[in-house]
Amino acid sequence: MKKFLTIIKAFWQRALTYRFTVIAYRIGEMGEIVVLILMWTAIYGTQEVIKGFTLPEMITYILAGNLFHVMVRNFLSTVVAGDIKEGQLSMFLIKPMSYFSYILAREIGRISLATILSVISQFIVISFFLNVFIWNFDSVYLLVIFIMLVLAFVTELLLSYLVGLIAFWTDEVDGLYRTIERVEKFFSGGYFPLSILPAGFVNASFLLPFAYSFYVPAQLYLKKIDLATGLKGILVQLAWIVLLYGLVRVVWERGLRKYEGIGI
Amino acid sequence: MATIEVKNLSKSYEYYKKERGLFGSFKSFLFREKLYAEAVKEISFSINEGELVGFLGPNGAGKTTTLKMLSGILYPTAGEVKVLGFTPSKREKAYQKQFALVMGQKNQLLRDLPAIETFVLNKEIYEMPDDEFKRNLDELIELFEIKDILDIQVRKLSLGQRMKCELVAALLHKPKVLFLDEPTIGLDVVAQKKIRDFIKKYNQEKKTAIILTSHYMEDIRELCRRVIIINLGKIIYDGNLEDLIRKYAPHKVLTVTFNEGGASREQIEKYGEIAEYNPYGCVIKTPRSEAKNTAVALLSSDLPVDDILIDEVEIDDVVRQIFNR
Ligand SMILES: Nc1ncnc2c1ncn2[C@@H]1O[C@H](COP(=O)(O)OP(=O)(O)OP(=O)(O)O)[C@@H](O)[C@H]1O
Ligand SMILES: [Mg+2]
Numbered sequence: 001m002k003k004f005l006t007i008i009k010a011f012w013q014r015a016l017t018y019r020f021t022v023i024a025y026r027i028g029e030m031g032e033i034v035v036l037i038l039m040w041t042a043i044y045g046t047q048e049v050i051k052g053f054t055l056p057e058m059i060t061y062i063l064a065g066n067l068f069h070v071m072v073r074n075f076l077s078t079v080v081a082g083d084i085k086e087g088q089l090s091m092f093l094i095k096p097m098s099y100f101s102y103i104l105a106r107e108i109g110r111i112s113l114a115t116i117l118s119v120i121s122q123f124i125v126i127s128f129f130l131n132v133f134i135w136n137f138d139s140v141y142l143l144v145i146f147i148m149l150v151l152a153f154v155t156e157l158l159l160s161y162l163v164g165l166i167a168f169w170t171d172e173v174d175g176l177y178r179t180i181e182r183v184e185k186f187f188s189g190g191y192f193p194l195s196i197l198p199a200g201f202v203n204a205s206f207l208l209p210f211a212y213s214f215y216v217p218a219q220l221y222l223k224k225i226d227l228a229t230g231l232k233g234i235l236v237q238l239a240w241i242v243l244l245y246g247l248v249r250v251v252w253e254r255g256l257r258k259y260e261g262i263g264i
Numbered sequence: 265m266a267t268i269e270v271k272n273l274s275k276s277y278e279y280y281k282k283e284r285g286l287f288g289s290f291k292s293f294l295f296r297e298k299l300y301a302e303a304v305k306e307i308s309f310s311i312n313e314g315e316l317v318g319f320l321g322p323n324g325a326g327k328t329t330t331l332k333m334l335s336g337i338l339y340p341t342a343g344e345v346k347v348l349g350f351t352p353s354k355r356e357k358a359y360q361k362q363f364a365l366v367m368g369q370k371n372q373l374l375r376d377l378p379a380i381e382t383f384v385l386n387k388e389i390y391e392m393p394d395d396e397f398k399r400n401l402d403e404l405i406e407l408f409e410i411k412d413i414l415d416i417q418v419r420k421l422s423l424g425q426r427m428k429c430e431l432v433a434a435l436l437h438k439p440k441v442l443f444l445d446e447p448t449i450g451l452d453v454v455a456q457k458k459i460r461d462f463i464k465k466y467n468q469e470k471k472t473a474i475i476l477t478s479h480y481m482e483d484i485r486e487l488c489r490r491v492i493i494i495n496l497g498k499i500i501y502d503g504n505l506e507d508l509i510r511k512y513a514p515h516k517v518l519t520v521t522f523n524e525g526g527a528s529r530e531q532i533e534k535y536g537e538i539a540e541y542n543p544y545g546c547v548i549k550t551p552r553s554e555a556k557n558t559a560v561a562l563l564s565s566d567l568p569v570d571d572i573l574i575d576e577v578e579i580d581d582v583v584r585q586i587f588n589r
Pocket of ligand 1: 303321322324
């Protein structure tokens with residue numbers, strides 16, 4: 001455990017040396033959300049309800065969803081891919097600690113500063129829209145959302161790690177990552193609420209892991225999804241975590257065999 | 265039992281042929297021809313505790329590949345490796361805590377933080393007790409004289425300073441076996457010398473088995489009694505450095521200085537092959553057995569000889585000659 005804390009601490013320090021970059025990113029994030037809200041406000045115009053969302057609900061969806069999203073996301077895939085491509089992985093393979101543990105601790109240390117600042121900046125944006133933001137202090141809902149976010153964090157870590165491991169097979173991963181990111185954002189409901197789309201589509205995304213980082217917790221917050229559906233979602237998340245963990249193990253083993261040049 | 269035991273070790277890399285030009289690129293996009301590069305071919309050697317062995321060879325000879333197999337980064341294609349009784353490719357923690365690999369071209373230090381942070385990180389990763397860590401660190405800091413640079417961001421250090429810190433990071437856990445892959449690459453002569461002195465001292469004090477690769481013959485000459493020479497993946501020499509010179513350098517060199525009016529080329533030619541010449545000094549190559557006689561002949565001739573030095577051929581030359589065969 002002390003290992004993890006030391007690694008997290010070291011990467012906290014590293015993040016602090018880049019504090020201006022970290023802050024600059026947050027300003028961009030805030031701007032993007034404000035633009036999105038202005039856009040929806042214009043679209044609504046005089047309309048009361050679009051696809052079951054009032055304007056305050058839509059704004060709350062965007063604000064709460066983004067708040068949840070910044071809590072669970074990570075940037076692990078580029079780090080993992082970089083280590084593999086540059087051969088830096090070799091320096092970890094010779095150490096008495098698993099790369100997976102190391103990289104997880106490192107990523108948590110690396111993103112925690114950004115995450116804290118993002119959460120703060122999301123609250124700042126929310127404060128601009130206090131007159132329309134819908135509050136929900138229902139503790140049972142908040143508890144379910146909290147559990148869902150913790151599981152979403154784990155899911156996102158495993159997913160990014162898995163995507164990063166693609167670098168074992170090809171050097172050109174950057175374009176692929178951007179594409180995967182966009183698909184993920186779409187399925188997570190980050191561009192717009194998934195319920196705008198046909199019902200079959202929404203049902204399908206309940207079975208995928210992505211919606212639990214944005215759409216589902218945001219809808220739970222708005223009480224547009226009931227608790228039972230939320231709990232079912234948690235089971236789906238658990239299943240995904242087991243599945244992804246298994247996949248990570250297999251892909252890592254196979255990738256490593258390639259890296260080591262086994263079987264030639 | 266020897267510390268490092270290598271038997272018939274081979275490694276082939278699998279790669280794909282890419283043809284030249286745009287058309288070639290399209291062609292290999294559709295179907296790729298698989299090729300194998302035999303980087304290491306059935307090499308065997310063994311190294312004992314406390315030995316410092318120089319691993320020599322031209323670019324692409326297979327040195328790094330061999331060190332990677334000894335560290336467990338690469339899986340051997342064939343053959344057997346045992347280090348301290350372990351099989352490196354199994355990557356057992358017990359083995360990993362007892363060796364270190366330093367590559368001049370790769371770093372383990374965190375670039376954006378002071379070196380001390382990496383040291384602390386390694387303490388945890390290698391599960392060192394506090395007092396042991398402190399003792400080792402203090403000792404290494406003193407040996408390397410890096411007290412003043414510990415708190416500077418690694419990316420702001422000079423190459424030489426960085427290399428010292430890399431070595432400290434690798435040695436904190438007191439490895440019994442050390443693989444150094446071009447640790448002096450890119451350093452100036454002063455920094456090279458410092459690293460060299462350090463390696464020497466460390467080897468003598470700790471009785472660590474060390475394999476060192478370097479393209480700088482000065483490193484090899486100063487540090488290694490024994491050298492293993494590898495070319496095109498095969499060992500072509502394994503033994504004493506001095507024997508190597510005796511065996512492969514049938515010549516000695518005489519460095520002669522003239523005074524007064526100097527001497528002309530024609531006057532010297534009959535004493536042996538002239539390697540360098542100017543009227544006030546020249547370098548003559550003569551067969552090993554003739555060296556003394558030639559010197560006497562030169563002194564008793566009517567040339568204005570001021571001084572004569574008899575030397576072994578530069579080891580660079582010997583090695584170059586071996587590589588070229
Ligand atoms: N990943 C790889 N894929 C294919 N071939 C490789 C790979 N790595 C090395 N090789 C080939 O294996 C051979 C040995 O390489 P190696 O790096 O071991 O040489 P070296 O002795 O360390 O050379 P240098 O002095 O330049 O560092 C070379 O011919 C090289 O082209
Ligand atoms: Mg090399």
